[in-house]
Amino acid sequence: MIATDNQAPLLRLGGAFTIERAAELKALLLAEIEQGAPSAVSLEGICEIDCAGLQLLLALRRQLPSVPLTAPSPAVEQLFARVRLTSLLDN
Template identity: 60%
Template sequence: MSNLPDAPISPLILGGAFTIERAVALQQLLLQQLQQIGLQEVCLSGISEIDCAGLQLLLALKHSNPHLRLSAPSPAVEQLLTRLQLTALLSD
């Protein structure tokens, strides 16, 4: 075994549409990533479209992992969070 410190875990970068059509697949991906690599940060910069189902996934992710950081929201994510007064979701 090595005595080297653990390398920092890179954020999971989400992209594409975060919509109801992809909700089940996205949920499976997120759960798998959480279990395998112990995510500390999720980058939202690549999300091109988000609806309430996508937002529900983000809320569930944050709820089940309170220390998880959601960073770099795309304009689509930022617009939805602002409209619903949920921008505090992005604060640490």
């Protein structure tokens, strides 16, 4: 799930960020980016993430380097710690 907050340009990501949904999520993320850069990207709703989901977040980071990734869910925290990428959350 991808939702934007109408009061603040916050992009909220949620659901499963897995290989099964990678193409769908990529298209949704690209559509959101085309509408304008959010002030932050909330990761609190991501309940499951695998390497394909990680690749999507890395691509998002590459496209929006100054936009912070905030509120990582436990699943995101665990994967980022496992691959030693917690610095991506330090904005």
